[in-house]
Structures are given as C-alpha cells and as structure tokens.
Amino acid sequence: MQNKYLGITPPMGWNSWNTFTHAINEELIKETADAMVASGLKDAGYEYVVIDDCWSLRQRGQNGELVADPEKFPHGMKAVADYVHSKGLKFGMYSCDGTHTCAGYPGSFEHEFQDAATFASWGVDYLKYDNCYKPAHMDGEMLYKRMSLALRNCGRDILFSACNWGHDDVWSWIQGSGAQLFRSTGDIVDSWESIKNLALSQMNKTAYSGPFCHNDIDMLVVGMYGGSNDEYIGGKLGGCTDVEYRTHFSLWAIMNSPLMIGCDIRKMNQVTKETLTNPDVIAINQDIECRGPYVVPGHDPAAIFSLVKPMSDGSLAIGMFNLGDKKAQVNLPFWDMGIPAAAGVGLEITDCWSHENEGRFTERYAASIEPHDCKLLRAKVSLG
Ligand code: GAL
Numbered sequence: 474m475q476n477k478y479l480g481i482t483p484p485m486g487w488n489s490w491n492t493f494t495h496a497i498n499e500e501l502i503k504e505t506a507d508a509m510v511a512s513g514l515k516d517a518g519y520e521y522v523v524i525d526d527c528w529s530l531r532q533r534g535q536n537g538e539l540v541a542d543p544e545k546f547p548h549g550m551k552a553v554a555d556y557v558h559s560k561g562l563k564f565g566m567y568s569c570d571g572t573h574t575c576a577g578y579p580g581s582f583e584h585e586f587q588d589a590a591t592f593a594s595w596g597v598d599y600l601k602y603d604n605c606y607k608p609a610h611m612d613g614e615m616l617y618k619r620m621s622l623a624l625r626n627c628g629r630d631i632l633f634s635a636c637n638w639g640h641d642d643v644w645s646w647i648q649g650s651g652a653q654l655f656r657s658t659g660d661i662v663d664s665w666e667s668i669k670n671l672a673l674s675q676m677n678k679t680a681y682s683g684p685f686c687h688n689d690i691d692m693l694v695v696g697m698y699g700g701s702n703d704e705y706i707g708g709k710l711g712g713c714t715d716v717e718y719r720t721h722f723s724l725w726a727i728m729n730s731p732l733m734i735g736c737d738i739r740k741m742n743q744v745t746k747e748t749l750t751n752p753d754v755i756a757i758n759q760d761i762e763c764r765g766p767y768v769v770p771g772h773d774p775a776a777i778f779s780l781v782k783p784m785s786d787g788s789l790a791i792g793m794f795n796l797g798d799k800k801a802q803v804n805l806p807f808w809d810m811g812i813p814a815a816a817g818v819g820l821e822i823t824d825c826w827s828h829e830n831e832g833r834f835t836e837r838y839a840a841s842i843e844p845h846d847c848k849l850l851r852a853k854v855s856l857g
Contacts, residue, residue, distance in 0.1 A: 476630045480653030482759045483687045483731040484599065484632060486521025486565065487514075491663070491692055491735025494703045495527040495576060498545040502553050506560045508739045515562065517750035518759065519734065521599050521632075522557050523565030526576045533579050539568075539591055554596035565599030565632075566592060570616040571606030580606055581620060589623035589631070597631055600624060602652075604637040613641045614650070621651035634689065634731075639674075644681035644688070654689040654731055655682075661691040661735075663699055663707025665845060668721045669796045673775065675728060679765030682729055687763065689731050695722050696736035696745030715744045716846050719826065720794065722748050723849045726758040727766050727780050727792040753825035754849060757782065757790040766792070769809045773797060779805050784851075789820070791850040795842035803848070804839045812854070820852040833857075 487505060489497045506522050509515050528550075530540045541550045550566070557564040568588055569580035581588040581602070592600060602620055607613060617635050624631045635652040637643055638659050647655040657678060658671045671690050682688035699712035713721070725732060734749060741749075762785040771777030776797035782790040789810065793803045812818050819835040826849060833855060840848050 474625065474630055479630050480632050480687070481684050482761060482763060483729055484521055484634075484654070485519045485732040485755075485759075486523055486563070486599070487519065487734040487738055488523040488525055488565070488601070488692050490525035491661070491694060491706055492697060492701050492737050494701070494706070496702055497524060497527060499548060499553055503556050504739050506557045506562055509562060510560050512738060512741060512746060513750055514734070514738060515560075517752065518755055519732070521563045521565045521733070523567070523599055523601060523733065524553075525567045525601065526574050526603070527578060528566065529578045531578060533584075537584060537587060539579060539584075539588055550595040550597075558596060563598035564596060565601065565634075566595075566597050567601045567603065569603040569605055570613065570620065570637075571604065572608065573606040575603055575605035582606075582608065582611075582616070585620045585623040586627075589620070589627040592631060593627040593629035597629070599632040599634060601634040601636055604640065613637055614646050617647070617652060618650045625651055636689070644678055648686050653685055654687050656689045656691060658691050660706070661694055662705060662710060663694040663697045663701060663712045664710045665713050665717045668694070668713070668717065668724070672724045672728065673796070676768055676778075679728060679767065679780075682763065682765055684761070684763045687729055687731060688765070690725060690728060692733040692735040693722065693725060693749075694718070694735050695748055696734075696741055700737060714845070715748070716843070718745070719748050720796075720845055720847045722751075723754060723792055723847045724794065726754045727782050727790055727849065729758060729763050729765060732758060751825065753823075753828065753851060757784070757825070757849070757851070760784050760790075766790070769805060771801070771803050773801070777801050777803055779803065781810055787854060789852045789854070791838075791848075791852055793840055793842060793848040793850070795844060795846055798844050800841065800843055802839060803842050804837060806837045807835070817857040819855055819857055821855050823851045825849040825851055
C-alpha cells in the first residue's frame with residue numbers, strides 16, 4: 474500500500490444503487506462527479522463516486538476478463554475513472570464473491586486476482602464486494618480474505634468494502650481479512666422503519682469497529698424522498714421526512730458508519746445539502762480514533778437512548794435519540810458517562826444542528842425530543 478492511511482476513517486462518497494439500481498451509465502457518473510464538486514459535497518469531505526451492480530456485460534470476455542457494458546459505458550471504465558479523477562475525486566466499483574452478482578452479472582469467484590488487476594488497470598480506488606451466488610460449500614470468510622489479498626497485491630490502493638450483510642458473524646473475523654468496511658446489515662430502504670431497524674440492530678456491535686475497519690450500516694437514504702427507480706427500495710414507500718433523514722444522518726455519523734450518499738445529488742434540495750454537509754456532524758464521524766459509541770439507555774431502550782462517543786480531543790459526541798412515535802423526555806445522567814458532579818466536573822454543550830452553545834451543565838442534561846427526532850451534541854469536559 475502506498476497510502477498507509479487508506480480507510481483510517483469511514484469513507485464518504487456516493488453510490489449509484491439506492492436511486493438508480495440498473496439504470497446507470499457514463500453520463501450519470503460524470504454528472505454526479507460534477508455535482509459532487511459544484512454542490513460543495515467534495516469540500517465537505519465526500520470523495521468516492523461508486524458504481525454499484527449492473528455495470529458489466531452478462532458474460533466475461535475471451536480471456537476471462539470482466540467487460541464494461543459498451544452501451545452504458547461507451548468509452549470504457551478507464552475513461553470514467555479518468556473523468557472522476559480529473560475532478561479530484563476517487564472512483565469505486567462493485568463485484569461479488571459468488572459466481573454472479575446479486576443482479577446476475579459475472580461475480581469474481583475464482584477470478585479474484587484477475588479482477589483485482591482489471592480494476593487496478595482501470596484506476597479503481599474502492600471496491601464494494603457483495604455476497605450473492607456464493608457456492609454453498611464455500612466459506613464466505615475465506616472468500617473475503619482472498620479478494621482482500623488480491624486487492625492488496627494489485628499494485629494500486631483500492632479500499633475494500635466487504636458487503637456480506639452481517640452474515641457469518643462477520644465482526645468476529647473481518648479485522649483479520651484486511652477489509653476497511655464490513656456491511657453488517659441487510660439492505661436499507663427509503664423508509665423510517667428501515668433506518669430505525671438497521672440502527673437498532675447494531676447497538677451491541679459498536680465496539681467491533683475502529684480505525685481501518687468500519688461497521689457499514691448501509692448507504693444513506695437522506696434526500697431520496699421515495700425517488701428510487703426500484704419499488705422495493707423506495708419507489709412505493711414515499712421516503713422520509715427531513716427530520717427523519719437528519720436523525721438517520723446523525724445515527725450513521727455517531728455510529729461511525731461510512732457516509733455513502735444514495736440520493737440523486739444532481740437534484741438535491743437545500744435541506745438535503747445542509748444535512749449532508751453539516752461540518753459538526755461530519756467531524757464526529759471522521760474523528761481519527763474512530764471509537765464506537767456506547768449506549769446510555771433511556772426509559773424505553775428499544776426507542777429512546779443516547780449514544781456517547783469519546784472524541785480524540787477529549788470531548789464527547791452525544792446523540793440523544795427518540796426513535797419512538799411519541800414525544801419523549803430523554804435524560805442523560807452524567808454519572809453514566811463517568812462524570813463526577815461532586816468534583817465540579819461539567820459539560821459545555823454545543824448543539825451540532827442549531828450550532829448554538831447551550832452553556833455548561835452538571836449532573837445531567839435532559840431534552841424533550843419530538844418523535845423520530847434527535848439531538849446531536851458536542852460536549853467539552855470542563856472542571857468548572
Ligand atoms: C445487495 C447489496 C446492495 C446492492 C445490491 C446490488 O446485495 O446489499 O447494497 O449492492 O446487492 O445488487
């Protein structure tokens with residue numbers, strides 16, 4: 474590896490799947506790269522433009538190589554990568570550990586080293602690696618290790634995004650595979666239930682991710698508003714409210730998930746842009762130590778809880794969540810965070826969404842939070 478810091482913090486970027494599924498092409502990718510720069514997403518830290526499933530021909534070429542679909546990508550993948558790179562961005566692609574990808578295109582099974590070389594020759598910087606059509610007798614753990622090894626020896630720095638949906642106790646072996654990401658969940662869809670269920674499913678897994686190996690709760694649906702071309706992902710669901718998208722972004726940020734945008738960034742509205750580019754929220758996600766947050770349960774732990782993440786500057790990031798359907802009082806006793814009020818220790822609290830400094834608190838912080846809403850705070854520990 475040339476870049477010894479590759480993947481040290483969760484990657485940020487955009488992925489084609491949530492909105493476009495099979496309907497991808499060169500124009501879309503180029504326009505998305507343009508929009509990433511023009512909208513300010515790049516300046517906010519987003520850098521990867523990733524093509525998901527459905528980019529290749531249904532058959533490999535004469536020498537067993539993967540071939541980009543010439544109708545979708547008439548100038549080949551290298552040209553797409555070059556364009557993305559010319560914008561100062563990085564380029565990502567997709568394959569699968571089985572014989573076929575989930576949508577039925579050729580997978581990399583038994584072609585791992587050849588495909589890694591192909592991706593390197595095209596200028597790929599990021600590979601998402603799915604888990605469909607894996608021969609039943611094959612061990613998934615070994616297949617992820619195999620592709621990781623291939624990528625680490627292909628002559629180019631390629632970030633490895635393992636996507637086995639949390640199967641095979643992935644958190645127990647993924648560190649040793651060399652992957653920088655591990656998908657821990659099934660697919661997100663553009664609904665509040667989906668956001669809520671995915672986040673809750675990882676509450677007891679936050680300790681398993683850290684620098685260079687991040688728990689990937691799946692891509693963001695922020696700003697989709699039901700705008701997928703796939704009925705299941707969102708076409709029929711109608712999407713979420715802006716408050717729900719903001720809570721989704723807050724959860725993913727404090728849980729150290731990659732921030733991979735799934736909406737059509739060429740057509741983002743102002744609220745979506747403001748949500749996705751909030752520097753205070755992104756700073757929580759990108760903290761160099763990547764410490765997983767711990768949970769302080771509220772009175773209904775399945776819906777009301779706080780997440781506390783120790784930051785490298787000594788401060789705390791605190792997310793207070795009401796995933797329930799009724800307004801709730803969320804109470805955060807400082808005893809539960811190791812803060813001894815009797816010794817005069819307190820927290821100076823700034824709200825990361827309103828950017829207001831709320832002053833200094835001792836013993837506890839409490840907030841009344843609307844359904845599906847949250848508070849995301851940065852708290853400086855002060856001795857009074
Ligand atoms: C799923 C994966 C999705 C998407 C899709 C493509 O297995 O979890 O994120 O990549 O395959 O077919």
